[in-house]
Amino acid sequence: MVKPCQSSFRRILVTRILLLFVPVLLLGEIVALNKARSSLLKTARQNLTESAISKGEKIANAIATLKTHLLTISQTTVVQSGSQTEVQQYLTQMAQQLPTHTECLQLINLQSREIIASSCGNKLIAELSLPLPSYGVDIQTILPPKAGTTGQINKHNQLKLVFSAPVYNRSGELVYALNLQSALYKQNTNQPGSLAGSTLVIAEDGTILAHPLAARVGNNIQKHPDAARLQSIVKNALAQPVTGITGQSSPINLSFREGEELVAGYTAIANPITQQQGQKWIILAVTTVDNALFGLEEIKLILIVLTVGLIGASLLASLYLAPYLASPVEELRDYALNLHSHHATQPVPHNFKIREFNQLAQAIDQMVERLKAWAEELEIAWKEAKTANHIKSQFLATTSHELRNPLNIIINCVRLVHDGLCDNREEELEFLKRADETAIHLLGIINELLDISKIEAGKLSVVTAPIDLRQILLEVINLQSVNVQHKGLQLKINLGNDSIPVKADAAKLKQVLINIIGNATKFTDEGSITIATAMQKNSDNKSQVVVKVTDTGLGIEPAQQHKLFRPFVMVDGSTTRKFEGTGLGLAISRNLIELMGGSITLESAGLNQGTTVKIALPIIDGTSLTDPTEEKAFQNLGVASGDEEVREINSCPIHREETLQNSNGINESQKAGLDEENYELPLVENNYELDLLPQPALPRLPSGEAYANRTTER
Structure with missing residues (x-):
């Protein structure tokens, strides 16, 4: 609504032109x-x-x-x-x-x-x-x-x-x-x-x-x-x-x-x-x-006639110039006032005869485009916030379920032993063993939550050192062999014979590889898992090693793949609820790899067409590495180290479980591992990793399976 004290642009133009022109004209005539x-x-x-x-x-x-x-x-x-x-x-x-x-x-x-x-x-x-x-x-x-x-x-x-x-x-x-x-x-x-x-x-x-x-x-x-x-x-x-x-x-x-x-x-x-x-x-x-002064009166008369004529001409000129100057402003005003009702394809008025108005129209057009872009960004942000709220609710439900079930198992097992409801000592040890494995699994979930909180706070750090990537891969494959064996999958390995020197945090890199291979095992019901390495040049023409983990499992729709590396996100709740997990594994893995100077990507042709995860790390000079010893993991798997294309997990002999039991029936080697490594409770020391046994001995215990499943979810 126009205020009473305001005036239109046309009226201002006419009055200002007259107020400026008439006094100047009269003053000029007086001087003349x-x-x-x-x-x-x-x-x-x-x-x-x-x-x-x-x-x-x-x-x-x-x-x-x-x-x-x-x-x-x-x-x-x-x-x-x-x-x-x-x-x-x-x-x-x-x-x-x-x-x-x-x-x-x-x-x-x-x-x-x-x-x-x-x-x-x-x-x-x-x-x-x-x-x-x-x-x-x-x-x-x-x-x-x-x-x-x-x-x-x-x-x-x-x-x-x-x-x-x-x-x-x-x-x-x-x-x-x-x-x-x-x-x-x-x-x-x-x-x-x-x-x-x-x-x-x-x-x-x-x-x-x-x-x-x-x-x-x-x-x-x-x-x-x-x-x-x-x-x-x-x-x-x-x-x-x-x-x-x-x-x-x-x-x-x-x-x-x-x-x-x-x-x-x-x-x-x-x-x-x-x-x-x-x-x-x-x-x-x-x-x-x-x-x-004879003749001055005639001059006065001429000046009066000239003044009246010039005032009339200035009035006509101002009446002509007012719409000429005001029309572009009014068109831009109408466009701005009715912007909400315009179609997206309707352009801002332009092609005016005055350059400044064309520049103003261009500026308004750019402003409208920026506003549209901001509106789209706000809409996307609103949708993402809405999705994040939904994901939060889903995550809370999933996490509650993931925490409640292990706690129920632990409580039930401990109560059965405490109340003396077991038939014999072996049954008590079985329940205690199950409670121990479940507690380790629960500790892994809590570690993931703490890791992701550190990542979001920017406090997660890695300590890099020259390591042999091939040795790390062999150790992780040794850890995951039990899960692969239980599902009856083929394991295809192509790591080469030479060491692969990289600069990384061995523990964090092992955590990432366990998560990736564990996901491949979890989401593959039949078929094979292929682990291979290859040397490539990156965009800066520097050498890097690419670790490819390919499975023939569930696969992921292309439209859902961009969500995978977000925290708390699982592709499909109805599908993933078939499996355990909180949806933090890939997000933690990506941040850890990026902290080590590498990258991680995921590719899938679609549902039921398998998934390929690629981890790229820069190569360093191998002279800083110690001479690697022959890996003993392949001896336990029944295959020799080399470039064989396919290793059959089903042909591997079952590992002999050597356990020593003390008076309380707790696995002796497990206890020894804790004492030897001098580990304390993770929640007290903020240590988000817990190796229960030295790495070569982990596959020999059932508890190693629980450790391997710490972060195995997509």
Whole structure:
């Protein structure tokens, strides 16, 4: 069940893409807009600076031109000695020919202060500033307070100058003054996007000579709202040497009206009125910030449209990418959630277009395979545990039976003797002998249990030494000959004449061979048992001897053969219960052989087709062995040592049983064997082997048969 706080993969993809893309887009557009604004302002300042330089050049050139024209006119014959009518016509004609910023020409008599001729009426354009320069031009500005002398103030025409030049008669006397009024600058309304700017002219003393607001012309900048900024500009401009007309852009924004911001560029020119060194006029070109940023609104509109378009595109892209990325995850999720209902052959989804998802699918597939393998292992382990539990129960029942029967026999025999129910001394000895044999058999079962517990605890060890395997085999065959004889089986032996040197624990190896040959005897009712040795090379190309024990007995189904070397396991309870045994013999044998560096295997073609057991041990250098003596066991069997193929057990003479009885009727040789070998109770000394007699004498006693049957079960 999905928790309320969780979100789907698709929704997370869409929201994360938008949350990542939209802020970045908006931030980028804000940065771009600010960059565009700063670029436009920088461009505006540069253009205004160039405009200020251009305006300064035009003012300087216009003043120089007017001065030249005025001097030329003052030196003409008509002006100097012509009649009043001629002078009037001439001035009118010249006023039309002079530049458009010339407003008026007047010829004034210096003595009478009367207007001799004028192109703009009978009013003086300005008061004369006497004395006039002898051969120069006097220039003065017309400020608003003085504008009353010239008539109505024109708000558009500013920076009005009056040029005065002396006029001499033919006698060289100063008679007249020729005045010229000019408006050097005309304020125009700036068109949107135009960066020419309005003109602001400030004299060195701070007097405003031209201003976009006509009311401020003639005032000092100290009365201006932006006095501090204007004073800073004037100070910077005056600090520059006049080596030409140069300009600077002002990063300071001006304000002429409330809420209006201006951008300015400025330059400085020499004062054309005083002509004194170091005095300047400051020419400013100013425009509003809105005019400087003309076109920014269009950029904003484009950016807004672009933002909306990109957000829409990002939304569509995220909606497209979300299923593209989420579909593989959802397929893998559905496969994982429904894994229990999938068939074994159904593969994990793959062939995605994204490599990482294919790698994830491959990892999930490998994980599923591992889980299946682990599940199979768990199932096998569960079945094995179930089987082991069944085997445990079967083993407990078998062991209880194996322990109970010998104990009952021992108890009954001892009670019969103890209660004096025997007819004679021989019968008492017979019962004691049977109790002794049964006790030895019971001791063998207990030894097997102790051995297997040592094996499982990893404490079972062997003491290896160079031995003659052929001698050990002959001794074991001698021990098992009685059992073979009693069942009427043929014994086929092929051991060769030479000794077989191996490094092994003689007692443990003898125990293994007794178990293997005893099993062959136990499970063979008729036929033969073949014991042979052969030299072979192992996988490491080293020499080894292989002991093969083959019988023609019960055989084992191939499907059951893998169970044989497990502890407590017997192939078939209904079959094996026909025979004695706990199912520990082969497990103990395998561990002992492996501890001695060898191996043991079992082969059978099936039921009633016999069994072959192979024991392989590595060969060692035979020089460490003592010269073997001729085995006496074959003398008792009635055969000579050699390579004869078949030895008939049935033809062997019955061994003569030589027993000495003491006062208690116990076999004397058996007692002597115990004393001679200094054996104590196995359970006290943890000795899991008990040789009741020296090896050559064991076949001579019936108790040897019990010893031989210690571990004879499969």
